[in-house]
Amino acid sequence: MKKLKQFIWLAMMAFAVVVSSCTKEGPMGPAGQDGSDGKDGVDGNVTCLECHTSELQETVRFQFNSSAHKAGANAVDYAGGRSSCARCHSHEGFTEFAATGTVAANISKPSAWDCKTCHGLHEQFETADYAFRLGAPVTLIADGTTVVDEGNNNTCINCHQSRRNGSYYDSVTEAASYTRTFSGEDATLYLNAAVGPNGSVTDNGDGTLTVVFDVPTTHVYISSSHAGPHYGAQANTFVGTGGYTAESGDVFGAHADGCVMCHMGPASGHSFIPEHENCTGCHTSGAPTAAMDAIAARVQALGEALEAIHAVHYDETDGSWHPMYASITREQFQAFWNFKIVLDDRSNSAHNPVYVKALLAEAEATMGL
Ligand code: HEC
Ligand code: HEC
Ligand code: HEC
Ligand code: HEC
Ligand code: HEC
Ligand code: HEC
Numbered sequence: 001m002k003k004l005k006q007f008i009w010l011a012m013m014a015f016a017v018v019v020s021s022c023t024k025e026g027p028m029g030p031a032g033q034d035g036s037d038g039k040d041g042v043d044g045n046v047t048c049l050e051c052h053t054s055e056l057q058e059t060v061r062f063q064f065n066s067s068a069h070k071a072g073a074n075a076v077d078y079a080g081g082r083s084s085c086a087r088c089h090s091h092e093g094f095t096e097f098a099a100t101g102t103v104a105a106n107i108s109k110p111s112a113w114d115c116k117t118c119h120g121l122h123e124q125f126e127t128a129d130y131a132f133r134l135g136a137p138v139t140l141i142a143d144g145t146t147v148v149d150e151g152n153n154n155t156c157i158n159c160h161q162s163r164r165n166g167s168y169y170d171s172v173t174e175a176a177s178y179t180r181t182f183s184g185e186d187a188t189l190y191l192n193a194a195v196g197p198n199g200s201v202t203d204n205g206d207g208t209l210t211v212v213f214d215v216p217t218t219h220v221y222i223s224s225s226h227a228g229p230h231y232g233a234q235a236n237t238f239v240g241t242g243g244y245t246a247e248s249g250d251v252f253g254a255h256a257d258g259c260v261m262c263h264m265g266p267a268s269g270h271s272f273i274p275e276h277e278n279c280t281g282c283h284t285s286g287a288p289t290a291a292m293d294a295i296a297a298r299v300q301a302l303g304e305a306l307e308a309i310h311a312v313h314y315d316e317t318d319g320s321w322h323p324m325y326a327s328i329t330r331e332q333f334q335a336f337w338n339f340k341i342v343l344d345d346r347s348n349s350a351h352n353p354v355y356v357k358a359l360l361a362e363a364e365a366t367m368g369l
Contacts, residue, residue: 072112080110196327
């Protein structure tokens, strides 16, 4: 049955190709600058089968089954239905966003990624296109101005980008103070809160704590225990934007082929796992794991230094760092922000070694490391 379906499909395609190749071999490209013709269209028959064999489709499906996208385990349940999150957190959200530029309302039954999440319809048949949804250049959300054009990586970049820059928190021009009450485990955690020069901590004697955060204009208020660029800061790191460093935003040239090169290389395909075999074409003596481990150690040390000033705390139960409500100096906030970028980027510098090292160096200098 499957074979028959495929035969009919290919026969239809062959027909379409014959029809189009009777009329023309392929569109004429625009006249080149030297006055010569543009390149000819490619031969449709050969090109279709590069991607449309049943063998390849089966391989792709098999790989995709082990992908975090296919599982969507955390992301979809947690945020796939919420209109403000769904453009990145569910199939329905992403496809609606691709079609209309917005997600109008909450989605009642969000689902995980499918082939048709990233792939829509071919725009043209003459040249190889992967029928991407949102394959066009992406304007980064965090600053609303940086335009990123990374070819086949653009589809990924729509979702794997920061939601905000540090200026979202560091934007207050007048001194302020904020009062919060903490209970449960937080009542212990915030006993030594970073309250700013004239802030205070009052133990209410009933297991709750009242904390006044004093925020003069030299300080920045961390106003959420989720503060940070968001968990998917990869694209911003890749193009080197959003952190506090003098390092200019150049892409690390050697990895310019981007997400697809490492996450969809020969050893990964549609599993999106950055297998080390994808690195060895260039890193001939193996993926640079020692360099990446060294970055992980620096991130850990920075986390401990930020914990000492009560800007973050390490949660043993989930094994991760969490921001704390705090009033800290602007320099400390910038160190905190650089730390969060590297943490949320989660590549131990592979996404942009030069930039990540610059972010860490800046933060380490502030924290006296
Ligand atoms: C560079 C790879 C590539 C080439 C070359 C290619 N396609 Fe596709 N095509 C895809 C991808 C990826 C999809 C979407 C995912 C899927 O259905 O496999 C797709 C989807 C389609 C669909 C929609 C299928 C459906 O189930 O909705 C049609 C029809 C199609 N291609 C026809 C063609 C024809 C005809 C050619 C040759 C002229 C061609 N494709 C060349 C990658 C390619
Ligand atoms: C611009 C795209 C984008 C938007 C908008 C977005 N997220 Fe995310 N979010 C991501 C990506 C990408 C990941 C996965 C990052 C990874 O696994 O490295 C993620 C991961 C998460 C996680 C961690 C899940 C896990 O796997 O542990 C939580 C929690 C989360 N997002 C909550 C939200 C909420 C709540 C909203 C809406 C208020 C939201 N996100 C909006 C892109 C986005
Ligand atoms: C998260 C996004 C995403 C999803 C989901 C996805 N693809 Fe792809 N797919 C891509 C990208 C990106 C490429 C281009 C890879 C490259 O540039 O080498 C691609 C390439 C392809 C190709 C071209 C041949 C190849 O392997 O490079 C085929 C065929 C294809 N996809 C089919 C599928 C099918 C079938 C599914 C569902 C089982 C699927 N894709 C799901 C992003 C996706
Ligand atoms: C529609 C938004 C979207 C698109 C498009 C997308 N991703 Fe994702 N991706 C996510 C979210 C959200 C998660 C987290 C899934 C979860 O943990 O439940 C994720 C998970 C991942 C993971 C696994 C992370 C982990 O925590 O294990 C990798 C790697 C990844 N994506 C890479 C890519 C690449 C490469 C592309 C482009 C080919 C891409 N993604 C396209 C939103 C997207
Ligand atoms: C030079 C290779 C390389 C490039 C280019 C690359 N990645 Fe990665 N990526 C990695 C490695 C290595 C990791 C770390 C995986 C680990 O520690 O298990 C990673 C981690 C991730 C993660 C978190 C996965 C996890 O399991 O926690 C996501 C999501 C991700 N990358 C998405 C992207 C996106 C989106 C792009 C393009 C903007 C990209 N990557 C470009 C190699 C790369
Ligand atoms: C297209 C070639 C190419 C591929 C593929 C590639 N890299 Fe690289 N990478 C380089 C070059 C060149 C450098 C800079 C010189 C060096 O450090 O070896 C580099 C540097 C790095 C660094 C910084 C090393 C340091 O000393 O700080 C890391 C980390 C890294 N790559 C990780 C990866 C990982 C992980 C993969 C595979 C998932 C990968 N790269 C795939 C070319 C590549």
